Amino acid sequence: MRQSSTDKRHFITVSVLVLIGTAVMFWLLDSALPMPIQASIQAQTVDQVFQWTLIAIAFLFSLVVVFMLYTVIVFRRRRGDTGEGEHFEGNTALEIIWTVVPLLLVVLFGYIGVTTLTDITKAQENEVVVQVEGFQWSWLFTYPTDSGEFTSTELVLPVDQPARMEMSSRDVNHSFWIVEMRVKQDVLPGQTTVLRFTPTIEGDYKLRCAELCGLSHWNMLASVRIVSPEEYDAWLAQQSSQAAAITTASN
Ligand SMILES: [Cu+2]
Numbered sequence: 001m002r003q004s005s006t007d008k009r010h011f012i013t014v015s016v017l018v019l020i021g022t023a024v025m026f027w028l029l030d031s032a033l034p035m036p037i038q039a040s041i042q043a044q045t046v047d048q049v050f051q052w053t054l055i056a057i058a059f060l061f062s063l064v065v066v067f068m069l070y071t072v073i074v075f076r077r078r079r080g081d082t083g084e085g086e087h088f089e090g091n092t093a094l095e096i097i098w099t100v101v102p103l104l105l106v107v108l109f110g111y112i113g114v115t116t117l118t119d120i121t122k123a124q125e126n127e128v129v130v131q132v133e134g135f136q137w138s139w140l141f142t143y144p145t146d147s148g149e150f151t152s153t154e155l156v157l158p159v160d161q162p163a164r165m166e167m168s169s170r171d172v173n174h175s176f177w178i179v180e181m182r183v184k185q186d187v188l189p190g191q192t193t194v195l196r197f198t199p200t201i202e203g204d205y206k207l208r209c210a211e212l213c214g215l216s217h218w219n220m221l222a223s224v225r226i227v228s229p230e231e232y233d234a235w236l237a238q239q240s241s242q243a244a245a246i247t248t249a250s251n
Contacts, residue, residue, distance in 0.1 A: 014070050021062030022055070029054050039180035039205065039226070041198040042120040046182040049116050056105065120183075121196055124162035130155065132167040134174035134187040137216035139207060145236060150243035155224045158232035159202045165195040175211035178224055184210055199226040 030051075038044050131142035132155075141152045157163050167176055167187040174187040176195055185195040209220035227235065 010070075010074070014066060017066045017070065018059075018062050021066045022059045025058035025062050026055055029058060036180050037201065038182070039178075039199055039201045039203070040182065041200060042196075043180065043182040045116055045120055049112060052112065053109070056109070121194075124164075124196065124198070127162045127164040127196070128157060129164045129166060130157075132165045132176060132187065133170060134167065134176070134209065134220075135170035136172065136214050137209070137220040139209075139220070139222040141222075143236065143239070145240045147240055147244060150239050152239060153222065155207060155222055156232065156235050157199055157224070157226055158229045159199055159226050161229070162196060162198045167193050167195060172213050173211050174209045174213050174220065177208050177210035178205055179208070180205050186211060202226050202228060 033054075035047060035050075038047060129144065131144075133140045133142070139153070139155070141155050142149055143152065165176060165185075167185065168191065169187045169189040171189060173189070175184060176187050177184040178197075180201075181197045181199065183195055183197045185193050187193060203226055205224040205226065207222040207224050209217055211217075213220065
């Protein structure tokens with residue numbers, strides 16, 4: 001009776017310490033990894049999954065480290081203690097628990113990952129479609145319009161309207177990444193990959209290449225402007241009339 005009540009006390013103490021450790025670890029991870037603003041609908045979903053992952057990491061870290069430190073400190077050999085430690089024969093219930101719980105966690109996170117990815121990549125109505133070409137070491141955007149198409153070296157998109165990037169590469173593997181949108185997708189030679197996001201905040205952003213692609217990979221940037229629908233229409237009209245003028249002049 002006496003022994004089991006001591007065990008219970010150890011268990012409660014460790015549980016409380018694990019919870020405190022989880023909170024501290026989560027706070028540390030969260031403040032050590034400050035995220036840029038969430039500038040797309042997808043960003044909110046991605047960050048939510050990220051938060052759940054951080055909580056799981058903080059808990060598992062705390063579980064292992066707190067148990068270990070508690071055991072090392074509380075059950076250490078005291079001065080003058082020369083006896084052998086108690087002999088243990090394993091614990092089947094404990095082994096089943098620590099096999100099944102991580103398995104369920106992996107399945108749960110797999111499920112969250114698959115459903116989230118399906119959700120943020122699904123086709124939307126009224127998408128702005130832009131052809132994206134990546135090459136060493138820059139980006140080119142082609143906009144289809146009623147009067148043909150034009151190219152641009154900056155990516156301009158209207159706010160609050162779903163955008164679909166249809167991407168390919170002229171040479172090696174690249175990757176399309178706008179951190180504020182929390183989306184990233186490989187851009188490959190010989191095939192078209194698709195990326196979707198819906199910008200929610202007007203402003204200037206940077207598109208970066210996220211796949212090491214050669215000497216100037218670090219400088220493979222393009223400016224991204226998210227503007228109001230009126231501004232976007234004006235920009236489209238201006239760009240396509242400019243393109244038309246160039247075509248006429250060269251004929
Ligand atoms: Cu690159």
